Amino acid sequence: MIYLLLLPAIIMLILSFSNIEKSKYILPVTSLLILFPSIKLFFLPRPYSVIGKYLVADDLSAYIMLVSSIVAICVTLAMSTLGLHVKISKKAYSRFYRFFAIFWIGLTLSILANNMGLYWIGLETATLSTVYMIKTNNTAMARKEAWNYMIVGAIAISLILFGIILIYASAKPILGEDAMIFSSLLEHAKEIKSPFLFEIGFAITTLGMFIKMGFFPMNLWLANIERASFYPVAALFSGILESAVMIGFFRFSKIAQAVDLLHVFIFVFIYTILTIFIVSFLIYRAKDFMRLFSLSGVEHMALIALFWASGGIFAALLHFGAHAFLKPALFLSTGILESSGKYKIAGALRGYRGIKGKIFYFLTALFLLSIVSLPPSPMFFSELYGFAAMVNIAKLHQHLLLMIGAIIILLILLSIIFYKFIEIYQSMKYEGKEETKVVYGNEVLALIIFAISLMVLLTPWSFEFLRGVS
Amino acid sequence: MILYTTTIILMIVIAPLLPSFMKMVKMTLLYKKPISIFQGYRDFSKLLSKEIIVSKETSSITSMAPFLVLSPLILTLFFLPPIVKGEYFVSFIDAFTITGLISLSTFFLMILGLDSASSFGGLGSSREAFISALAEPAMILTVFSVSLMADNLGVGQASINLNNHFPFEHMASFIFAGISFFILLIAENGRIPVDNPETHLELTMVHEAMILDLSGFYLMLIESASSIKFMIFSSMFASLFMPFGLHLPIILGVLVFILKLFFIALLVALLEVNTAKLRLFKIPNLLGIAIVFAFLSLITFYVLGV
Amino acid sequence: MFLFDNLSILFLFLIILGVVPNLFYSFGYLPHIRRKAYYLIHYFAFIISMMGVVIAGNALVFLFFWELMSLTSWQLILTQIEDKSTIKAARFYFFMTHFGFMFLLLFFLIVTNGDLDISFAQMKVITSNFAYPTLLFFFVVLGLASKAGAVPMHVWLPYAHPAAPSPVSALMSGIMLKVAIYGFFRFMFDIFGVWQLEWGIFILIMGAISSLVGVLYALSEHDIKALLANHSIENIGIIFIGFGMGMIFSSLKLPALSAFAFIAALFHTFNHMSFKSLLFMGAGSVLHETSTKNMEKYGGLIKAMPITAFTFLLASISISALPPTNGFLSEWMIFQSLLGSANIDNISLKLAIPFSIFALALTGGLAIACFVKVFGITFLGLHRSTNAKHAHEVNILMKIGMILMSLVVVSLMLFTPFYIKLFDSTINALMNISIYDKIIPNIWSLHSISNNGGVVSPLILLAGLVVLTLILYIFYKSLNIKHRIFHTWACGYNTSPVTQYSATGFAGPIRRFFTWLYDPDIHFEKEVILGHKTKFVDARFSVHVRPLFERSLYQSSIKLTNKISYYVYRLAHFEQSRYAAMIFNMLLSVLFSYRIFVHEFSWATLVLESVVMIISVKVLLVGGKE
Amino acid sequence: MTSFLIGLFIATLIVALFTMRLYRLILWYSLNSLSLALLAITIGYSINDNTMILSGFLTLVLKAILIPYILKKVSVKFGLSRQIKPNVQIHYSIMLIPALLVFTFYLAEPITNMMVSNANYVAISISALFLSLLLMIEHKNIAPKIIGFLTIENSLFLLGTTATGGMPMLIELGIFFDLLMAIVIINLLFHQEEEEGLE
Structure with a gap:
C-alpha cells in the first residue's frame, strides 16, 4: 500500500528531472494517479495499518487523504493553463512538479502518521518543499516571501518538535518508547503523571501549528506569501498543507482533551477569537482577491480548530472538507478573476461569454457566497453544528454568560467578514466595466470537480460517515 | 325610535344656527350691526340654487369627496349621547370610532383640498393635517378618561352614567378632561385661536383654503359638514361635561340641551372676540396643553384610584 | 421536520392570500425586468422559503429556510440595478438580516442543546431549565425584530424596499415581515410558554x-x-x-x-x-x-x-x-x-x-x-x-x-x-x-x-x-x-x-414641529435680481432629514469599525523582522497563561508576570521601532 | 558534570546574545554545540545508551566543527558584514534575559512537584529556546538569524537528551535531517540574495 501511495509522487519526481518534451503533458496525467490509492484507502477496512504502528489509516486520515488528493488533482489540472494567465517559464513547470512530488510524499507521511516523530518529519518535508514552490514564481517579491516563509516556518516547525519532545517526556514514564504513538497516548492520556508538562508541550506544539496556519499574530504573513506565489501554489497551500497541519492539531488536541477538556477549549477559544478578531478587520480592509481569500482561509482554519476543540468533531470535519474544496477553488479562479488587473475587484465577475464562461461565472459566484456560509453551502451546516457544540460546552462551564458573550463577539466578527464578502460579491457582479475574459476548459473542469465534491459532502451518506469519525 | 330620529333631525336642523349665532354675538360685541341668526339657512338655500363651477384641473375626486365629507359626520350624529330621557341611543360606540369617523371626513376634505391643483388647497390641507394629527391623541385620551369616570367606554352609556351618578371624587380629573375637550372643540372646528373662519387670508386660513374652489351644492355640503361637526363637538361637550338635564321631561330636556349648545357657542364666541389668532407654529402649544390635560386627567383618575 | 398546526396553517394562509394577487401583478410586471429567468427563479424560491419557515418543524429547517429567505430576497433586490444606491441597499439589507440571523442561531443553539433536529416541544423543556431566560428573550427579539423592522433594527427598510422591484417590495413588506411575527408567536408560545x-x-x-x-x-x-x-x-x-x-x-x-x-x-x-x-x-x-x-x-x-x-x-x-x-x-x-x-x-x-x-x-x-x-x-x-x-x-x-x-x-x-x-x-x-x-x-x-x-x-x-x-x-x-367647467382660481x-x-x-x-428628531439638512438656493432679497428668478428648496437612529447607531458603529480596522491593519503590518519577536511574545504569554491559570492562580504572580510581558512587548515590538 | 555542561550551554548562549562580531558569534555557537555534545555523551554513558553517545559524537562533528566551519567559509565568500549590532539595546537585554530565566524556572516548578527528576532541564531548554528566539529577533542580518535558528535546534536537542533520557533514534534523525535541509536552503537563499544584489 505504501508503494501505491508514494508511487505517483516518485514517478513525478523522476520525470521532472528528465528533459522529455512531452513532460508537460505526462506530469499532470501522472499526478492524477494520486487519487486512486486515496480512494482505495477509503474503501479498505479501518483502521488499516500501512506500515506497522507507524502509518495507520483510520477514518480521519482516510477522509483527509481523500479530500487532499481531490484538491491536488484539481490544482494540477488547473495548473496546465497557468502560463496563459501569467508569465511563467517552462522550467518552472517541471520544478513545480518536482517539489510537488516531495510535498506529496511529506504530506502522505504526516496525514497517515500514527507516530508524532513521523508526523513531524512529513510536515517538515512538506514545508520545505513549499518554500521552493513559492519560488517557482521567479520574482523578487516571491523570493522575499519564500525567505520569510522559510524563517517563520522553520521556527514554527521547531516549536512543534519542541512540544512533541515535551509531550514525549511527559508520557515516557508510563509508556516508554510507545509515548510517540498517537493511539497509545490517547489511550493512556488519563494516566500521564505530569499533566502540566504535557500541557506545556501541547501549548508549544499548538502554538507552532497555529503559527503555521497563519493565526494571530502571523495573519498577514500567510496572506503575503500566497499573494507572492502562483495561484495554484496558493491553492495547494490553503487546501492541502493546512490540512496536514490541521490533522496534527486534531490528533494532539484529542489527547489533550482527554487530559483536560476545559483547558484545551479555553486556550483554543481565546486564541481563535483573537485570530478572528484580527482577521475580520483585516478582511474588512482587504483590497485584492488573494489576500482576501487567504485571510478568510485563516478565519476558517480558526473556526475548524475551535469547533474541534469544543467537541464538534462532525462540524469541524464538515467545515474542513468544505474549506478544503472551496478555498482552492477560489484561489484557482483568482487567476481568471484577476486577469484584468490585480486590484480590480469591481466587475471581476462580468464579461464571461460562452458556455465555459457561464459555468465559470456561476460556480465562482456560488463558491464566493458559500464561504460566508449561506444556506446550501456545507459551511452553513458545519457552522450551525459547530456553534452548537460550543454552546454545549459553554453550558458545562460555570461562566455561561461570559461564554455566551464571547460567542456573540465571535458572531459579530464573523458578520464583519460577511459584510465585506457581500460587498465584494456585489461589486464584482454589478459594478465596474465589463471586460471579456477567457476561461479554459481544464479550469472549468477543476471547478466542476470541486462543486461535485461539495455536493457529495452534503449527501446524507457523507454526513453519516463524518458523524462516525471519532 | 321616533324620538331618536327626531332628535337627530333636530340636531341637523339647528346645526346651522350655531355658527350664525356665534357670528351674531361677535358682531354685536364689536359694535357692528349683527347678522340674523338664520343667516346659515339663507346661505344654504342660496347655494342650492346656484350652478356648480367645476375646475378643469380637478378629477373625479371633487365630485365624490364632498358627499364623503358630510356622510361620516351625519353618521356620527346617530351615535351621539341621548339628549332626553328614554331616548334610544347607540350604546356601544366609543371615542375611537367617533374620532375615526370625524377623521374620515377630514381625510376626504384634505384630499379635496389637494385636488384642485391650487396652491391654497395644498396649504389648507397641509395645515389641517398638522392640526388634526396632533388633536387626535388628545381627543382619544380625553374621551377615554371620561369614559373611565363614567364606567363605560361607550359614549352614550357614559353620558347616562354621568347623569345618574356624577363622580364627585374624580372632579379634578373631570375638569382637566373638560378643558382638554374644549380646546379640541376649538381646534377641530377651526375657531379663532386656531383658525379664523371669516377671513380669506393665506397667512391664516386653514379650512377655507381647502374649499376655495368649491361652489354651489358642493360648497353647501362642505359648509353643512362644518356646522354639523360643530354640532357634534358641542353636543358631546354638552352631554359629557355638563351632565345634567337628562331626567327632565322631554320638552324641557330638549330645551335645556339647546340652551347648553347655545351656551357653548356663546363661550366660543366670547373667546374668539377676546383672543388673537395664533401663529400656525404656535398651535401645537395649544394642542400640547390639551394633550397634557388629557394625560393629567387620566393619571389623576388612576392615582386617586378606584 | 415539518409542522402543520393552527399557527402554521394560519400564516400559510396569510402567505397564500398575499402571494396569489402578487403572482398576477408580478407577471404583469415581468416585461419590464431584464433578467427574467433570474428574477423568476429567485421569486419562487423566495415564496417557497417563506412558506418553509412557517411550516418548519425543527430548528434546522427553520434556520435553513430563514437564511434562504434572506438570500433570495437579497438577490431579488439586486434584480434591477439602477444606481449605486441599489447595490448599497441590498448589501445593507443582507447584512442586517444576517445580523438578526446570528441571534436566532444562538437562540436555537441554546434551546436545542445543539441537537437541531428536536421538536419545539422538546425545546420548551430545555428552555424551562435554562438559567437565563431573559437572555434568550433578547436573542429572539434581536433576531426577529431585525427582520420585522422594529426600532432600532428598522434602518434597512427604507433602503431595501425602494430598491427592490415593486412586486418584490410588496412581498417583502407584506409577507416577509409577517414571517418574523410568526416567529414571535411560535417562539413565545411554543418555546418559552411562560x-x-x-x-x-x-x-x-x-x-x-x-x-x-x-x-x-x-x-x-x-x-x-x-x-x-x-x-x-x-x-x-x-x-x-x-x-x-x-x-x-x-x-x-x-x-x-x-x-x-x-x-x-x-x-x-x-x-x-x-x-x-x-x-x-x-x-x-x-x-x-x-x-x-x-x-x-x-x-x-x-x-x-x-x-x-x-x-x-x-x-x-x-x-x-x-x-x-x-x-x-x-x-x-x-x-x-x-x-x-x-x-x-x-x-x-x-x-x-x-x-x-x-x-x-x-x-x-x-x-x-x-x-x-x-x-x-x-x-x-x-x-x-x-x-x-x-x-x-x-x-x-x-x-x-x-x-x-x-x-x-x-x-x-x-x-x-x-x-x-x-x-x-x-x-x-x-x-x-x-x-x-x-x-x-x-x-x-x-x-x-x-x-x-x-x-x-x-x-x-x-x-x-x-x-x-x-x-x-x-x-x-x-x-x-x-x-360649468372653468380653471382653478x-x-x-x-x-x-x-x-x-x-x-x-x-x-x-x-x-x-419635529425638527429635533429630523435634524433636517436644508438646501435653499435662490438667484436674486440685483441684490434684492425678495426678488428672484429661480429658487430651489430641498430638505433631507437625517435619520436619528441611523446616525447614532449605525454610522457610529461603522466609524468604530473603520477605526479598529485601521489600528488592526497597522498592527498587522509590522515589518517582517518582527515576526520572530511576535512569536516570542506569543509563546511567552501562552506559557504564562498556562502556568497561571491552569496550574495555580494567584493575583500577585499575575501582576508580576504581566509586568514582565509588558516589558517584553515593549522591548521587542515597540521599543525597537526607531 | 551534567549540571556543569548545562550551565556552560546556557552561558555560551547568553554570551552569544551580547556578541557584536560575526566570527565570535560562530565561535560561541560552536562552543554551545560542543557543550551539548559532551552533555549527550556524558548522559549516554551514565544511562548506557549507545545511540545517545553516537548522536553526541555526531553533534560534536557536525555542529561543533563542520557547521561553524562552513558558516565561516560562506560568510567569507560572500563578504558578509562582520559587524553585527544587536537591535535590542543592551540594557533591555540585561533586564529581559534574567527575567526569562526566572520565568522558565517558575514555569517548570509544578513539573518538579509532579515528577522527580529533570524539571530543571526542561526549564533550561525552554529558556534556551527563548534565548535563541531572542537571538533571531535581535539581529537584522541574515547570518546571526541563521545562528539563532541553529541554536533553536540545539535547545531542542538539549531537551531531547536531558528531559527524556534519550529519544528514539527517529527523532534524532529528524533533527539532523532538518538541519541539513536548513543549511541547504540557507545556502540557496544566500545564492539568491547574491544574485539579486548583482542585478
Whole structure:
C-alpha cells in the first residue's frame, strides 16, 4: 500500500528531472494517479495499518487523504493553463512538479502518521518543499516571501518538535518508547503523571501549528506569501498543507482533551477569537482577491480548530472538507478573476461569454457566497453544528454568560467578514466595466470537480460517515 | 325610535344656527350691526340654487369627496349621547370610532383640498393635517378618561352614567378632561385661536383654503359638514361635561340641551372676540396643553384610584 | 421536520392570500425586468422559503429556510440595478438580516442543546431549565425584530424596499415581515410558554416607539416606496403593541384579555399584509409608468390611472385606520386591549400604558396626514413633470393583481367574524382559551373583552355610510344642478403645476414641529435680481432629514469599525523582522497563561508576570521601532 | 558534570546574545554545540545508551566543527558584514534575559512537584529556546538569524537528551535531517540574495 501511495509522487519526481518534451503533458496525467490509492484507502477496512504502528489509516486520515488528493488533482489540472494567465517559464513547470512530488510524499507521511516523530518529519518535508514552490514564481517579491516563509516556518516547525519532545517526556514514564504513538497516548492520556508538562508541550506544539496556519499574530504573513506565489501554489497551500497541519492539531488536541477538556477549549477559544478578531478587520480592509481569500482561509482554519476543540468533531470535519474544496477553488479562479488587473475587484465577475464562461461565472459566484456560509453551502451546516457544540460546552462551564458573550463577539466578527464578502460579491457582479475574459476548459473542469465534491459532502451518506469519525 | 330620529333631525336642523349665532354675538360685541341668526339657512338655500363651477384641473375626486365629507359626520350624529330621557341611543360606540369617523371626513376634505391643483388647497390641507394629527391623541385620551369616570367606554352609556351618578371624587380629573375637550372643540372646528373662519387670508386660513374652489351644492355640503361637526363637538361637550338635564321631561330636556349648545357657542364666541389668532407654529402649544390635560386627567383618575 | 398546526396553517394562509394577487401583478410586471429567468427563479424560491419557515418543524429547517429567505430576497433586490444606491441597499439589507440571523442561531443553539433536529416541544423543556431566560428573550427579539423592522433594527427598510422591484417590495413588506411575527408567536408560545412581565413591557415600548418613529420618518420622505417602507415600521410597531399587551396580560394572569390582544395583533398582521401589498403594487404601477420614485414628480395620475388610484385610495383609507375599514378594526381592537389596562392592579404599569395609547393615537393622526400627502400629491392636481404626463394605466395582469388585493382588503373588512374565528382557533390552540363568542356575539358587532369595553360594528358603519352617501347623492341628482367647467382660481394668474403644493411643503409644518428628531439638512438656493432679497428668478428648496437612529447607531458603529480596522491593519503590518519577536511574545504569554491559570492562580504572580510581558512587548515590538 | 555542561550551554548562549562580531558569534555557537555534545555523551554513558553517545559524537562533528566551519567559509565568500549590532539595546537585554530565566524556572516548578527528576532541564531548554528566539529577533542580518535558528535546534536537542533520557533514534534523525535541509536552503537563499544584489 505504501508503494501505491508514494508511487505517483516518485514517478513525478523522476520525470521532472528528465528533459522529455512531452513532460508537460505526462506530469499532470501522472499526478492524477494520486487519487486512486486515496480512494482505495477509503474503501479498505479501518483502521488499516500501512506500515506497522507507524502509518495507520483510520477514518480521519482516510477522509483527509481523500479530500487532499481531490484538491491536488484539481490544482494540477488547473495548473496546465497557468502560463496563459501569467508569465511563467517552462522550467518552472517541471520544478513545480518536482517539489510537488516531495510535498506529496511529506504530506502522505504526516496525514497517515500514527507516530508524532513521523508526523513531524512529513510536515517538515512538506514545508520545505513549499518554500521552493513559492519560488517557482521567479520574482523578487516571491523570493522575499519564500525567505520569510522559510524563517517563520522553520521556527514554527521547531516549536512543534519542541512540544512533541515535551509531550514525549511527559508520557515516557508510563509508556516508554510507545509515548510517540498517537493511539497509545490517547489511550493512556488519563494516566500521564505530569499533566502540566504535557500541557506545556501541547501549548508549544499548538502554538507552532497555529503559527503555521497563519493565526494571530502571523495573519498577514500567510496572506503575503500566497499573494507572492502562483495561484495554484496558493491553492495547494490553503487546501492541502493546512490540512496536514490541521490533522496534527486534531490528533494532539484529542489527547489533550482527554487530559483536560476545559483547558484545551479555553486556550483554543481565546486564541481563535483573537485570530478572528484580527482577521475580520483585516478582511474588512482587504483590497485584492488573494489576500482576501487567504485571510478568510485563516478565519476558517480558526473556526475548524475551535469547533474541534469544543467537541464538534462532525462540524469541524464538515467545515474542513468544505474549506478544503472551496478555498482552492477560489484561489484557482483568482487567476481568471484577476486577469484584468490585480486590484480590480469591481466587475471581476462580468464579461464571461460562452458556455465555459457561464459555468465559470456561476460556480465562482456560488463558491464566493458559500464561504460566508449561506444556506446550501456545507459551511452553513458545519457552522450551525459547530456553534452548537460550543454552546454545549459553554453550558458545562460555570461562566455561561461570559461564554455566551464571547460567542456573540465571535458572531459579530464573523458578520464583519460577511459584510465585506457581500460587498465584494456585489461589486464584482454589478459594478465596474465589463471586460471579456477567457476561461479554459481544464479550469472549468477543476471547478466542476470541486462543486461535485461539495455536493457529495452534503449527501446524507457523507454526513453519516463524518458523524462516525471519532 | 321616533324620538331618536327626531332628535337627530333636530340636531341637523339647528346645526346651522350655531355658527350664525356665534357670528351674531361677535358682531354685536364689536359694535357692528349683527347678522340674523338664520343667516346659515339663507346661505344654504342660496347655494342650492346656484350652478356648480367645476375646475378643469380637478378629477373625479371633487365630485365624490364632498358627499364623503358630510356622510361620516351625519353618521356620527346617530351615535351621539341621548339628549332626553328614554331616548334610544347607540350604546356601544366609543371615542375611537367617533374620532375615526370625524377623521374620515377630514381625510376626504384634505384630499379635496389637494385636488384642485391650487396652491391654497395644498396649504389648507397641509395645515389641517398638522392640526388634526396632533388633536387626535388628545381627543382619544380625553374621551377615554371620561369614559373611565363614567364606567363605560361607550359614549352614550357614559353620558347616562354621568347623569345618574356624577363622580364627585374624580372632579379634578373631570375638569382637566373638560378643558382638554374644549380646546379640541376649538381646534377641530377651526375657531379663532386656531383658525379664523371669516377671513380669506393665506397667512391664516386653514379650512377655507381647502374649499376655495368649491361652489354651489358642493360648497353647501362642505359648509353643512362644518356646522354639523360643530354640532357634534358641542353636543358631546354638552352631554359629557355638563351632565345634567337628562331626567327632565322631554320638552324641557330638549330645551335645556339647546340652551347648553347655545351656551357653548356663546363661550366660543366670547373667546374668539377676546383672543388673537395664533401663529400656525404656535398651535401645537395649544394642542400640547390639551394633550397634557388629557394625560393629567387620566393619571389623576388612576392615582386617586378606584 | 415539518409542522402543520393552527399557527402554521394560519400564516400559510396569510402567505397564500398575499402571494396569489402578487403572482398576477408580478407577471404583469415581468416585461419590464431584464433578467427574467433570474428574477423568476429567485421569486419562487423566495415564496417557497417563506412558506418553509412557517411550516418548519425543527430548528434546522427553520434556520435553513430563514437564511434562504434572506438570500433570495437579497438577490431579488439586486434584480434591477439602477444606481449605486441599489447595490448599497441590498448589501445593507443582507447584512442586517444576517445580523438578526446570528441571534436566532444562538437562540436555537441554546434551546436545542445543539441537537437541531428536536421538536419545539422538546425545546420548551430545555428552555424551562435554562438559567437565563431573559437572555434568550433578547436573542429572539434581536433576531426577529431585525427582520420585522422594529426600532432600532428598522434602518434597512427604507433602503431595501425602494430598491427592490415593486412586486418584490410588496412581498417583502407584506409577507416577509409577517414571517418574523410568526416567529414571535411560535417562539413565545411554543418555546418559552411562560414569560416575565418585563418582556411584555419591553415589546410594548418597542412597538410604541417603532410606530411613532416609522410614521414620522414616513412623513418626511419624498420617495414613495421609502415612505411606504417607513409605514411598515409603523405598522409592525402597532402589531408589537398588541403583542406586548398580550404578553403583559398573560403574565398578569388575565388570559381572556391576553387572547384578545393577541387576536388583535394577528388581525393587524393580516390587515397590514393586505393594504401594504396593495399600496406597494400601486406605488409600483406609478413608478413603472413614470419611472421615478420621487413623489414631487407625480401629480394628476388619477386621470390616467383610475384603477391604480382608487385601489390605492382604498388602501390609504385602510392604513390610516379610518372606519369602517379593516385597518380601523384591528387598531380599534388594539386600542381596546390597551384600554383593558384599566382593570389591572399594577399601578405603575397602568400609568405607563396611557403613553402607548398616546403613541398609537398620534400615529393614527400622523398616518392620516401622511396618506393624504401620498395620495394627494401622487394622484391629484396637475402633472408635476413630463414623466407624469405620459403615464397610462398599467397592463391587465397588474390591474388584476391590484384588484384581487383590494378584494382581500375588502374581505377582511366584510368577513371580520370569519377571520376572527380563524385567529381565535389559533390562539385557542396556543393558549387554551376561546373568546370568539365574547368578541363576536352576533355578526353585527365586535365586542371588546374588558369590563365595560366598547363595541364596534363594522357592517353597520359601512352600511350607514353607504346609505347616507347615497341619500345625499340622490338628493343632489334630484336637484339637477347645472355644471360649468372653468380653471382653478389662482389669484388671477394661470394655474400651473409649479404653483401646486409639493410633498415637501405639505409635510412642512409637521417637519418643523419635529425638527429635533429630523435634524433636517436644508438646501435653499435662490438667484436674486440685483441684490434684492425678495426678488428672484429661480429658487430651489430641498430638505433631507437625517435619520436619528441611523446616525447614532449605525454610522457610529461603522466609524468604530473603520477605526479598529485601521489600528488592526497597522498592527498587522509590522515589518517582517518582527515576526520572530511576535512569536516570542506569543509563546511567552501562552506559557504564562498556562502556568497561571491552569496550574495555580494567584493575583500577585499575575501582576508580576504581566509586568514582565509588558516589558517584553515593549522591548521587542515597540521599543525597537526607531 | 551534567549540571556543569548545562550551565556552560546556557552561558555560551547568553554570551552569544551580547556578541557584536560575526566570527565570535560562530565561535560561541560552536562552543554551545560542543557543550551539548559532551552533555549527550556524558548522559549516554551514565544511562548506557549507545545511540545517545553516537548522536553526541555526531553533534560534536557536525555542529561543533563542520557547521561553524562552513558558516565561516560562506560568510567569507560572500563578504558578509562582520559587524553585527544587536537591535535590542543592551540594557533591555540585561533586564529581559534574567527575567526569562526566572520565568522558565517558575514555569517548570509544578513539573518538579509532579515528577522527580529533570524539571530543571526542561526549564533550561525552554529558556534556551527563548534565548535563541531572542537571538533571531535581535539581529537584522541574515547570518546571526541563521545562528539563532541553529541554536533553536540545539535547545531542542538539549531537551531531547536531558528531559527524556534519550529519544528514539527517529527523532534524532529528524533533527539532523532538518538541519541539513536548513543549511541547504540557507545556502540557496544566500545564492539568491547574491544574485539579486548583482542585478
